[in-house]
Amino acid sequence: MADNEKLGPGEGQGIDIPILPLRNSVFFPGSIMPISVGRPKTLAMVKAVEESGEPIGIVAQKDGTIDDPGPEDLFAMGTTGRIVKALKAGDEGFHLVLQGLKRFRVLSLTQTAPYLRARVVEVKDINADPLKIEALVMNVKKTAREVVTLMPEIPSGAAQFVEGIDDPGHLADLIAANMDVSVEEKMEVLNLVEVTARLETVLELLHRKLEVLKLSNKIDSQVKGEMNKTQREYYLRQQLKAIKEELGEADGTESDLDELEQKLKKAELPAEAEKVSRKELRRLRQMPSSSSEYTVGRTYLEWIADLPWSKFTDDHLEIANVRVVLNEKHYGLEKVKKRIVEYLAVRKLKDDMKGPILCMVGPPGVGKTSLGQSIAQAMGRKFQRISLGGVRDEAEIRGHRRTYVGALPGRIIQGLKKGATKNPVFVLDEIDKLSYDFRGDPASALLEVLDPEQNNTFSDHYLEIPFDLSKVLFIATANQLDPIPPALKDRMEIIEIPGYTHEEKEHIAKDHLIKKSLENHGLSDAQLEFSDDALMKLITDYTREAGVRNLERTINSVVRGVAVLVAEGKTDKTVIAPDDIENYLGPEKFYNEMAARTDTPGVATGLAWTAAGGDILFVEATRMGGKGNLTLTGQLGSVMKESAQAAVSYIRSRGPEFGLPDALWEKHDIHVHVPAGGIPKDGPSAGVTMIVALTSLMTGIQVRSEVAMTGEITLRGNVLPVGGIKEKVLAATRAGVKEVIIPERNKKDLVEVPQEVRDQLTFHFVSKVDEVLDIALVRPPERFAVPPIGIVQDPGTGEAKPS
Numbered sequence: 001m002a003d004n005e006k007l008g009p010g011e012g013q014g015i016d017i018p019i020l021p022l023r024n025s026v027f028f029p030g031s032i033m034p035i036s037v038g039r040p041k042t043l044a045m046v047k048a049v050e051e052s053g054e055p056i057g058i059v060a061q062k063d064g065t066i067d068d069p070g071p072e073d074l075f076a077m078g079t080t081g082r083i084v085k086a087l088k089a090g091d092e093g094f095h096l097v098l099q100g101l102k103r104f105r106v107l108s109l110t111q112t113a114p115y116l117r118a119r120v121v122e123v124k125d126i127n128a129d130p131l132k133i134e135a136l137v138m139n140v141k142k143t144a145r146e147v148v149t150l151m152p153e154i155p156s157g158a159a160q161f162v163e164g165i166d167d168p169g170h171l172a173d174l175i176a177a178n179m180d181v182s183v184e185e186k187m188e189v190l191n192l193v194e195v196t197a198r199l200e201t202v203l204e205l206l207h208r209k210l211e212v213l214k215l216s217n218k219i220d221s222q223v224k225g226e227m228n229k230t231q232r233e234y235y236l237r238q239q240l241k242a243i244k245e246e247l248g249e250a251d252g253t254e255s256d257l258d259e260l261e262q263k264l265k266k267a268e269l270p271a272e273a274e275k276v277s278r279k280e281l282r283r284l285r286q287m288p289s290s291s292s293e294y295t296v297g298r299t300y301l302e303w304i305a306d307l308p309w310s311k312f313t314d315d316h317l318e319i320a321n322v323r324v325v326l327n328e329k330h331y332g333l334e335k336v337k338k339r340i341v342e343y344l345a346v347r348k349l350k351d352d353m354k355g356p357i358l359c360m361v362g363p364p365g366v367g368k369t370s371l372g373q374s375i376a377q378a379m380g381r382k383f384q385r386i387s388l389g390g391v392r393d394e395a396e397i398r399g400h401r402r403t404y405v406g407a408l409p410g411r412i413i414q415g416l417k418k419g420a421t422k423n424p425v426f427v428l429d430e431i432d433k434l435s436y437d438f439r440g441d442p443a444s445a446l447l448e449v450l451d452p453e454q455n456n457t458f459s460d461h462y463l464e465i466p467f468d469l470s471k472v473l474f475i476a477t478a479n480q481l482d483p484i485p486p487a488l489k490d491r492m493e494i495i496e497i498p499g500y501t502h503e504e505k506e507h508i509a510k511d512h513l514i515k516k517s518l519e520n521h522g523l524s525d526a527q528l529e530f531s532d533d534a535l536m537k538l539i540t541d542y543t544r545e546a547g548v549r550n551l552e553r554t555i556n557s558v559v560r561g562v563a564v565l566v567a568e569g570k571t572d573k574t575v576i577a578p579d580d581i582e583n584y585l586g587p588e589k590f591y592n593e594m595a596a597r598t599d600t601p602g603v604a605t606g607l608a609w610t611a612a613g614g615d616i617l618f619v620e621a622t623r624m625g626g627k628g629n630l631t632l633t634g635q636l637g638s639v640m641k642e643s644a645q646a647a648v649s650y651i652r653s654r655g656p657e658f659g660l661p662d663a664l665w666e667k668h669d670i671h672v673h674v675p676a677g678g679i680p681k682d683g684p685s686a687g688v689t690m691i692v693a694l695t696s697l698m699t700g701i702q703v704r705s706e707v708a709m710t711g712e713i714t715l716r717g718n719v720l721p722v723g724g725i726k727e728k729v730l731a732a733t734r735a736g737v738k739e740v741i742i743p744e745r746n747k748k749d750l751v752e753v754p755q756e757v758r759d760q761l762t763f764h765f766v767s768k769v770d771e772v773l774d775i776a777l778v779r780p781p782e783r784f785a786v787p788p789i790g791i792v793q794d795p796g797t798g799e800a801k802p803s
Contacts (some may be wrong), residue, residue, distance in 0.1 A: 014107045018045045018056045019116035023064035026186035027079045028173040031100040038093040045115035046094055055080050057120055071109045077191050080104055125169040126194045133168050141764030143206040150213040172198045206463055239752035263305040273465045275303050308422045316380040317348040329374035331507045335495050339374055354452045362497030365547020368477040374423035384415040384424045389433035394440025399462035409462040423471040432478035443485050450491045498726045499546025501757050505539050513552050514564040517559045528562045534576045541588035544734055558584045560775030602697035607710040614731030618675055619693040626669025634674035637682025644672050645690040658696055685722035687713035692776045702778045708732050709741035717769040725749035733757050741772055
């Protein structure tokens, strides 16, 4: 079989050829090897091949001491060859000269007597990166020349022979065949089908051989020439080590590596991590400690040793105790508490359950992050937190590759190392604030972290070893859902946390905030007390928020004021009454402006949802002489502008019923403004507010000051459902609203509103605009007997005309 021949027809299924087991050596394609054979099966094979002329397969034995190898004693990869010459050697033996042809992989042994035969399939080289291969070939040839120069026993023509080889795969095979390395290392080269990897491995073997030769020449013959600094230091250190060992004063490098090896054994690494760490440790033992590579390798192994590969904390599975801890730390938040209790209940019944991946969405200051700490305490787990706000580099999640100077694992792996357990509660704070740039998209990197089907084999770029994250309880927090990419959102269980009611804030202040503030400022409850009325005044007149952060700051301000008095010598207890608050905080910051804002026609109160919870907004409308133009201001989005246009169209279509002729619209311009112009606003839920404000303007009838509303409108006068009902209702309560108009189809959403809030408000459920107008206006637009402002009645026809 010539070098360019194939293995034969049907190579996809393999061909059947005789097998020659080779002891203590590996045969490569393109090589010429003389061997002596004498085992009975091999002699039978040689005689059969001399008659048939077929090619043979040469396969290395795993253990050269075995005389009659079986299938399990042979490597799977071998080389087809032909017997170039066979000379009789005594009565029982042959001297053979073999020529290597092609790589093959053994599919199965088909015969074991009188000699071995196997079905094999050819394995072809893969040239994936020609540019890289060209660079590697140059380096391999250069290093090979240096090795030949340092080995006088090798003929000088060997270097020229190597230079003349053009095929990269053949070059790697030829050099590997002639190197004095172990069978396992040669088999590693033979197994590599991808030429780039094969050249890299051969280059590494050549460099090692080159270093050994240089050091050997220095020690043995003291040849002239100067060694580079690293090699000289290594030689001197080896000599110094030998001297110190003789004196019993050996340095700590080896002992440090031994200690590191013990740490790796105690870490109970999985099989793949153990294999990688052993290989890296062997490299370190052969490397001078002063080398920069040594530092990189050692740091890498220390990271592997310090990670909690098999360390777990035991979960507290007593449901009643978990409920007690959660209730002690947090008031309300029943949805989240219920979900954690459900997880622990299932965990108690099924030990191998994967950790849930929760995402708590709510306005700032409602306790999302601190709730993660309480969950960890209740479950008896370690707590870890990373802030994702402003993170824009994928390497923050997955880590840097070790080729970079100062490379480190990503924040996930760093957090696990810091927590020292494999099953912590891990909070991913502000997941909606992730960004991205040319360095990658961290949100995409989180897809693997937060996917229960994938995170059991999470691969950090620094470690490059799979790490199991399936036992981690991930809790993400966010203020808004919209910025979170859909694919990431789909991997998390969304739990919405609304804002607190006034009563809930009062409970939180009494049970947590005041106690915490007194402790932080060195006071006790024997020195300071807040009356219930004073506390409610702080909540209603000095803060207006969904959470309790500003309330905590306000309480701290009062406590600091009292601390000054105590420091100055006051000994009796200070009781804060409502009238005292102004002395500490100044005049009240918020007041009920609804009555003042809606005391003229054309102003209506709406309810809005924001990232900070619900809020109220005023829609103001006015008119002036003009040509029927509509002006919209207040940083309104396109959807909100369309709601205003739909409201105008609806009222004009009902003009005859309301006594508003088309001439009135044609002679006036209308301006609709939503105050707080510096804040962008959008969404369809202000539709009913727009239509009430415009109707009030055109008819001259005021809007009831105690009423607020929300809902989308259609041109047919239908009121459609909207979102964020709970947050809007809570905002209405905070603003002092007495009655709320909401769409009929949102009635079901009131289930989520606390009962004490529902008891404070009167709800009107509407499905038509007419119902909204009947409730919202001081008097309904009853087919006006008296024309509205700016309209006069023709005494002859009775028609309403513009004045």
